[in-house]
Amino acid sequence: MSVTEAPLGANVGSALRRKEDPPLITGHGRYVDDITLPGQLWASFVRSPEANATITSIDTSAAIARDGITAVFTGEDMSDLGGPLPMAWAPPGVEVNNPEHWPLAKGAVKHVGDPVAVVIGKDRYAVQDATEDVFVEYETLPAIVDPEAAIAGAPFVHESLGTNKVHEWTLAGGDVEAGFAQADVIVERRVVNHRIAGAPIECRGVIADYRAGSLTLYTATQVPHFVRLFMALLLGLGEDHVRVIAPDVGGGFGQKLQVYGEELLACWASRKLGLPVKWTETRSENMSVAHQGRDQISHVKMGAKRDGTITAFHVKILADFGAYNMILTPLIPSLGAFVMGGCYKIPNVQTDITGVFTNKCPTDAIRGAGRPEATHMIEVTVDQLAHELGMDPLEMRRKNFIPKEDFPAAVATGVVYDSGDYHGTLDKLMEHVDVPAFRAEQEQLRSEGIYRGIGFCTWTEICGLAPSRVTGPAGVGVQAGLWESAMVRVHNTGAVTVYTGTSPHGQGLDTAMAQIAADRLGVDPAVVEVIHGDTSMGPEGRNTYGSRSLATGGEAVVRATDKVVAKAKAIVAAELEASAEDIEVTNGKFSVKGSPDQGMALADIAGIAYVGAVPEGMEPGLEETTFYDPENFVFPFGAHACIVDVDPETGKVKVLRYVAVDDCGPAINPMLIDGQIHGGVVHGIGQALYERVHYDEQGQLVTGSFVNYALATAAELPSFETDRTETPSPVNSLGVKGVGEAGTIAASAVVTNAVIDALRPLGVDYINMPLSPMRVWDAINHGQGASPEGGSQS
Amino acid sequence: MSSTVNVRLTVNGVERDLDVEPRLLLVHALRDNLGLTGTHVGCDTSNCGACTVHLDGRPVKSCTVLAVQADGAEVTTIEGIGTEDNLHPMQEAFWNNHGLQCGYCTPGMIMAATALLAENPNPTEAEVRHGLEGNLCRCTGYHNIVKSVLDAASKSGQVTA
Numbered sequence: 001m002s003v004t005e006a007p008l009g010a011n012v013g014s015a016l017r018r019k020e021d022p023p024l025i026t027g028h029g030r031y032v033d034d035i036t037l038p039g040q041l042w043a044s045f046v047r048s049p050e051a052n053a054t055i056t057s058i059d060t061s062a063a064i065a066r067d068g069i070t071a072v073f074t075g076e077d078m079s080d081l082g083g084p085l086p087m088a089w090a091p092p093g094v095e096v097n098n099p100e101h102w103p104l105a106k107g108a109v110k111h112v113g114d115p116v117a118v119v120i121g122k123d124r125y126a127v128q129d130a131t132e133d134v135f136v137e138y139e140t141l142p143a144i145v146d147p148e149a150a151i152a153g154a155p156f157v158h159e160s161l162g163t164n165k166v167h168e169w170t171l172a173g174g175d176v177e178a179g180f181a182q183a184d185v186i187v188e189r190r191v192v193n194h195r196i197a198g199a200p201i202e203c204r205g206v207i208a209d210y211r212a213g214s215l216t217l218y219t220a221t222q223v224p225h226f227v228r229l230f231m232a233l234l235l236g237l238g239e240d241h242v243r244v245i246a247p248d249v250g251g252g253f254g255q256k257l258q259v260y261g262e263e264l265l266a267c268w269a270s271r272k273l274g275l276p277v278k279w280t281e282t283r284s285e286n287m288s289v290a291h292q293g294r295d296q297i298s299h300v301k302m303g304a305k306r307d308g309t310i311t312a313f314h315v316k317i318l319a320d321f322g323a324y325n326m327i328l329t330p331l332i333p334s335l336g337a338f339v340m341g342g343c344y345k346i347p348n349v350q351t352d353i354t355g356v357f358t359n360k361c362p363t364d365a366i367r368g369a370g371r372p373e374a375t376h377m378i379e380v381t382v383d384q385l386a387h388e389l390g391m392d393p394l395e396m397r398r399k400n401f402i403p404k405e406d407f408p409a410a411v412a413t414g415v416v417y418d419s420g421d422y423h424g425t426l427d428k429l430m431e432h433v434d435v436p437a438f439r440a441e442q443e444q445l446r447s448e449g450i451y452r453g454i455g456f457c458t459w460t461e462i463c464g465l466a467p468s469r470v471t472g473p474a475g476v477g478v479q480a481g482l483w484e485s486a487m488v489r490v491h492n493t494g495a496v497t498v499y500t501g502t503s504p505h506g507q508g509l510d511t512a513m514a515q516i517a518a519d520r521l522g523v524d525p526a527v528v529e530v531i532h533g534d535t536s537m538g539p540e541g542r543n544t545y546g547s548r549s550l551a552t553g554g555e556a557v558v559r560a561t562d563k564v565v566a567k568a569k570a571i572v573a574a575e576l577e578a579s580a581e582d583i584e585v586t587n588g589k590f591s592v593k594g595s596p597d598q599g600m601a602l603a604d605i606a607g608i609a610y611v612g613a614v615p616e617g618m619e620p621g622l623e624e625t626t627f628y629d630p631e632n633f634v635f636p637f638g639a640h641a642c643i644v645d646v647d648p649e650t651g652k653v654k655v656l657r658y659v660a661v662d663d664c665g666p667a668i669n670p671m672l673i674d675g676q677i678h679g680g681v682v683h684g685i686g687q688a689l690y691e692r693v694h695y696d697e698q699g700q701l702v703t704g705s706f707v708n709y710a711l712a713t714a715a716e717l718p719s720f721e722t723d724r725t726e727t728p729s730p731v732n733s734l735g736v737k738g739v740g741e742a743g744t745i746a747a748s749a750v751v752t753n754a755v756i757d758a759l760r761p762l763g764v765d766y767i768n769m770p771l772s773p774m775r776v777w778d779a780i781n782h783g784q785g786a787s788p789e790g791g792s793q794s
Numbered sequence: 795m796s797s798t799v800n801v802r803l804t805v806n807g808v809e810r811d812l813d814v815e816p817r818l819l820l821v822h823a824l825r826d827n828l829g830l831t832g833t834h835v836g837c838d839t840s841n842c843g844a845c846t847v848h849l850d851g852r853p854v855k856s857c858t859v860l861a862v863q864a865d866g867a868e869v870t871t872i873e874g875i876g877t878e879d880n881l882h883p884m885q886e887a888f889w890n891n892h893g894l895q896c897g898y899c900t901p902g903m904i905m906a907a908t909a910l911l912a913e914n915p916n917p918t919e920a921e922v923r924h925g926l927e928g929n930l931c932r933c934t935g936y937h938n939i940v941k942s943v944l945d946a947a948s949k950s951g952q953v954t955a
Contacts, residue, residue, distance in 0.1 A: 017892065025885040026885060027832015507895065706837045
């Protein structure tokens with residue numbers, strides 16, 4: 001039963017309601033903490049209260065003496081691991097400092113929350129009690145918190161490195177100095193993109209079950225295939241003896257794109273103790289140790305001619321990576337560098353990245369991962385340039401758009417944008433937003449003391465992460481191929497199972513992939529089951545992140561399904577004594593062109609395939625696998641607008657309207673696209689106005705819970721207006737591009753530009769996020785424009 | 795903490811008899827002792843509302859209620875308001891309006907929403923937004939959650955659990 005009913009063969013493009021939902025709305029989902037295994041033990045961690053310290057002693061005797069406690073382990077107990085936790089980015093020709101990072105500290109702690117010991121026992125509460133009886137003595141060292149001080153020299157987070165620098169990486173196209181020489185106006189400013197949390201509502205959790213030489217790990221992850229590889233390598237097991245299952249996963253937002261020490265520790269401990277070991281993260285732990293995102297201080301410089309033509313853009317990023325490199329930590333700012341020219345034809349673009357260690361939680365990918373930062377820098381700077389040139393900010397943007405006829409467009413940063421119609425999305429946005437009427441209203445309201453502003457962002461991004469040729473070891477340097485797999489199995493009865501190597505966790509891929517496969521097979525999506533997140537079911541996969549699952553995994557489903565269809569057509573052709581080229585799928589039947597009455601349903605064809613009555617030389621069965629590696633990334637784009645009111649008395653910002661026009665190619669399911677945009681936009685609004693991970697000068701985490709880390713609630717937000725244009729990508733046969741991160745990539749710049757637009761009459765031309773009442777009030781009253789406050793400091 | 799206390803409560807219409815540690819949270823009693831894992835835990839501080847259930851008809855955050863405090867009470871969880879074959883109108887509305895993505899906040903959100911409509915059967919959008927202030931969602935941006943609740947309200951003036 002569907003609310004939107006589509007005829008057979010016409011499900012793609014329809015807003016079918018989700019296959020995923022019935023268990024989730026009735027309380028029958030299955031998240032990691034919902035799983036209980038016989039004899040399971042619980043784990044609870046002893047974590048560092050210090051930002052930077054040497055461990056002088058650990059006394060576990062009182063803890064182990066407590067009732068119900070099975071074991072207490074410290075870092076010294078884990079000497080049999082195959083190596084430290086992984087960092088999988090090795091860019092050719094670039095030196096990356098990579099200190100060892102272990103599941104439990106070995107002699108030193110480097111940030112608040114760093115795990116020092118683990119208590120394992122029979123009861124959820126008892127193990128937590130016992131952590132209080134593990135006595136750790138620390139010799140406190142000065143906390144290194146300010147990234148700009150850290151990069152300048154000693155003291156060092158990791159003394160043995162003799163530097164706090166992680167790496168330097170540059171991407172340059174054209175000649176920015178020559179570009180600035182041609183400019184009539186140059187804008188320079190310091191843009192701080194502060195640290196934020198992923199904050200999925202489900203914290204992390206694991207259950208490891210090692211028995212009879214084989215390991216099964218249930219974990220709340222986006223990347224079960226990567227986790228399996230590293231569990232096998234670090235525990236010395238064959239991959240064939242490691243099964244990783246991501247059951248229902250309660251949101252990821254990049255935080256669960258990781259191989260975490262707690263996963264490894266649970267597996268190691270289960271093997272050691274011979275019983276399943278379960279750990280359910282608390283929110284306080286999640287806020288202090290699950291990887292965070294952003295945290296860049298950038299010096300940006302953009303030049304333009306008097307007519308508005310942008311001649312050069314140069315960005316120098318200091319990225320605060322926290323205490324360790326996680327799996328892709330130092331790569332993240334580079335993802336922004338590839339689109340640092342945005343949707344504009346800028347001949348000279350350069351991004352210089354310096355990574356720095358501090359005594360904070362490590363950063364890595366959080367929704368958008370480098371691209372929200374890039375878009376923010378581009379779009380706030382374009383607005384300021386327009387202002388200084390006396391140009392309308394939209395006219396400025398249109399002047400510099402890469403025109404539709406230039407696609408595929410090779411840009412200065414060395415990538416080729418696949419397709420785009422930037423005027424098209426902006427035109428569509430203008431159908432929803434009457435700018436002249438707004439300006440008249442704005443003028444009127446100002447005379448009444450009401451400061452209303454409108455902000456815009458026109459943007460593109462790089463996603464659909466693949467192709468291996470570009471992202472892999474010889475290219476960007478990720479030590480993995482980023483292709484995607486699919487396997488399509490038609491069962492005896494004609495029911496269909498699709499196995500995808502992606503690992504969705506809320507995006508609705510079960511529904512979208514079922515729509516894709518069902519149309520090609522002439523069946524109802526209701527009979528197509530989609531399986532993911534279990535490394536022992538289906539082929540090796542490359543998981544879900546970087547808005548890749550439809551552009552890579554969806555196309556893999558197309559290709560595997562098409563192989564099945566080709567075989568089915570050959571079977572039908574033999575049965576009907578026709579040529580396979582003349583068989584088509586219409587109205588749920590494989591029939592000869594021109595004779596729609598004469599045909600076979602998929603169930604009939606499967607019957608023949610499985611009883612082995614197939615044509616001479618054909619294998620029985622009806623099941624095919626594909627590994628798909630695209631030729632290029634995909635580059636979704638859009639035009640967003642936001643209207644805000646700013647209370648000049650209190651500095652409080654209220655979002656009144658948010659309009660998003662997005663283009664991610666032809667819609668598979670428009671309802672899912674809107675949902676991704678809504679959530680993505682709020683992640684960006686949240687960063688712009690409310691959310692901030694804050695460490696004090698001693699490296700203590702001030703925002704360690706949802707009491708003081710402000711996620712937006714429904715009450716702060718308006719409903720959103722969304723619309724689309726559909727410009728197909730030439731990269732895949734569906735023409736689709738990613739959409740999971742799009743809203744987040746656009747939104748912080750839109751909101752910031754709207755606030756600045758509201759406050760320009762008061763002499764404010766820039767405020768660094770988060771645009772909290774205090775900062776906005778300060779900017780209004782003390783003229784703090786491009787405010788100097790840094791990094792994670794207030 | 796090995797001493798236990800006897801607690802009798804009615805959960806989803808069924809009488810239950812539990813021996814629990816006095817400090818056991820109601821949410822853990824429901825999840826670990828009774829196997830009702832539809833009620834989730836998302837924070838340590840009563841901010842997220844993923845654990846919302848009805849206690850004697852009123853919404854509570856079951857991570858902030860001790861099981862012993864529920865002695866003699868009637869508790870309704872997400873499992874008690876509808877089944878896949880016979881959905882509660884609010885569950886149906888969340889499905890129809892794409893009111894969930896990862897689904898983790900959803901049980902608490904639905905329980906908060908049914909309580910909201912029980913008190914105010916025809917809320918405005920602003921009233922729905924204010925009424926769901928105690929429940930956090932990271933996926934949906936709340937847009938389709940609010941739409942779901944308004945849809946449920948429009949289809950039934952008497953939506954109660």
